[in-house]
Amino acid sequence: MEKRAFAMILCIVICISLVPVTALAISPRDTSFEETLAGDLKSLGLFKGVSDTDFDLNRAPSRLEAIIMLIRVLGVEQEALNGSFTHPFTDVPQWADKYVGYAYETGLTRGMSDTLFGTGNADAGTYLTFVLRALGYSDTGGLDFTWNNPYDLARNIGILPDCVNLTDFLRADVATISYAALPATLKGSNGTLAQKLISAQVFTLADYETNYDASTIASHMNTLTEMTAEEIYAKCSPAVFYVEVYDSKGYLINSGSGFFIDSNGTGVTNFHVINRAYQIKITRSDTGEVYDVLGVYDYDEDEDWAIIKVDGTGFPFLKPASESTVVGGAMVYAIGSPLGLQNTISQGLISNPKRADENGLTYIQTSAAISPGSSGGALINRYGEVVGITSATYAYGQNLNLALPISYISGYQNIELVSLSALFDKPQAELQRQAYEALSNWIVKNANEEVYGFPGYYECFGPAEYELVYDEDLDYIMLVVFYVTGKYLQISYIELTSSEQEYYSDFKIYDITVSEEEQSVFYGIGNIYAPSLNQDSSVTFSTYTGDSEILEECESIAKSMYLSSLEYLDFIFATYIPGYSIRDFGFEFN
DSSP: OOOOOOOOOOOEEEOOOOOOOOOOOSSOOOOHHHHHHHHHHHHTTOOOOSSSSOOOTTSOOBHHHHHHHHHHHTTOHHHHHHSOOOOOOSSOOGGGHHHHHHHHHTTSOOOSSSSOOOOSBOOHHHHHHHHHHHTTOOOGGGSSOBTTBOHHHHHHTTOSOTTSOSSSOOHHHHHHHHHHHTTOBOTTSSOBHHHHHHHTTSSOHHHHHHHOOTTHHHHHHTOOOOOOHHHHHHHHGGGEEEEEEEOTTSOEEEEEEEEESSTTSEEEEOHHHHTTOSEEEEEETTTOOEEEEEEEEEEETTTTEEEEEESOSOOOOOOBOOGGGOOTTOEEEEEEOGGGOOSEEEEEEEEEEEEEOTTSOEEEEEOSOOOSSOTTOEEEETTSOEEEEEEEEETTSSSOEEEEEGGGGTTOOOSSOBOHHHHHOOOHHHHHHHHHHHHHHHHHHHOOEEETTEEEEEEEETTEEEEEEEETTTTEEEEEEEETTSEEEEEEEEEOOTTTOOEEEEEEEEEOOBTTBOOOSOEEEEEEEGGGOOTTOOOOOSEEESOGGGHHHHHHHHHHHHHHHHHHHHHHHHHHSTTOOGGGGTOOOO
């Protein structure tokens, strides 16, 4: 068969195995700025600490604390305490009954269920929902916002400053949101929350003008310290970890990267990195220590992110960046492990801050180098903060790489941990079909040639050339291998029967170069059931034409080329279609 010229096309390659990151350290967050805000709110009678001198801002707020803080910010604490409000919840302590009763009857909260208010921590989404309801906005039926996405509306009306940490939400962030809410306009009114509180005599206009400065938050966000590449590497790389993913038989099926977003083992990676994992181990880049992943808190397969729980505490963790730093031309860095080379740093520019794909997802396009085998890491701004999760690269281009904006994980849940087996354990027949469909879809999407009217993908490696073709009419995949000797192997992968759900390979091998002419010296056709092939098995022809004296040699050549083709196919899965391997077709070889 004549060699085909390589037609270059744009192919987005999923990257598996990078370890970028951006980070804070294990030490508590610096809340000195939020202490100032809390002090101003206290002067207005809107905020209290655990004592007269301690606001305890470096701790996550409970749901009870969050609703009480909101009631104080609204200036209705005395109304709540003096009223006879009730609620249906059985998990509220007696001292908090009136607060929760007021919040329930005025529509500020509905609880976690009909009978439970919820005693866990409040995340950013919870508190923003409380505040938006207090400002007159409704999430009922998605009227103004939805319960799982209060962020867009909150940003639009100015109560969610970029300095709020949405992933590691603390009492400090409650103070910032509460401070930002005072000049917010009430829905359906020209009046602000502050004006409402002044009218209600919660504080006076003079007190407000003395203790509130609308420019405080904006001024603070302009004080970020720019860092050198050396400083970013030293500060950020310890928070990065390397991910290894194993199937139920103990085979390594994937690798990638992730980064911690709190000290208690909550980590972020791409969903495609952990897809179909039976076991996951992570390796810290700074110490080399290996930890097990206990499960998955939250994920979105379409957006391609996952929040995992690593077994351990005291980890260095990462700080998400403000969206305001994601602008075209800004310097960014990727720290990771491309092709398993851990702790590699590269730098580049944000080429396009909002590059949309065909599915409507928006990526950060960057020139910072990202190689195949680099997913789940972080793209870092010049302040040492994470702006994105490194996710993909354009194969046939230079410096064309994509990162999922870190804002996609805003509002993730970390209450219920789902085990890997519960999430990914599927029957073998289902995995086989999924792998087959993933491969056929990939060929169609990335075809760079047409073979007999069908989409084909051509690639050259050393002395061998490979061609994957998907016959859309008969629903089978053909893999053709060319060797410089002139021999080539043609293999088809077909589902045997719908009931048996096994895949087999129908193979043909030819020799097309002899002396000065091209002619067939031998021709063989046979089939191999996937479970029957390994390194020690033989390959035989059910039909063979040619010199019988070279039959054994032909069978040896067929086996060698066949195993080479399987290795190439496994390379395609590992590099471009993560989460699958030839073992999903039943092949086992070392």
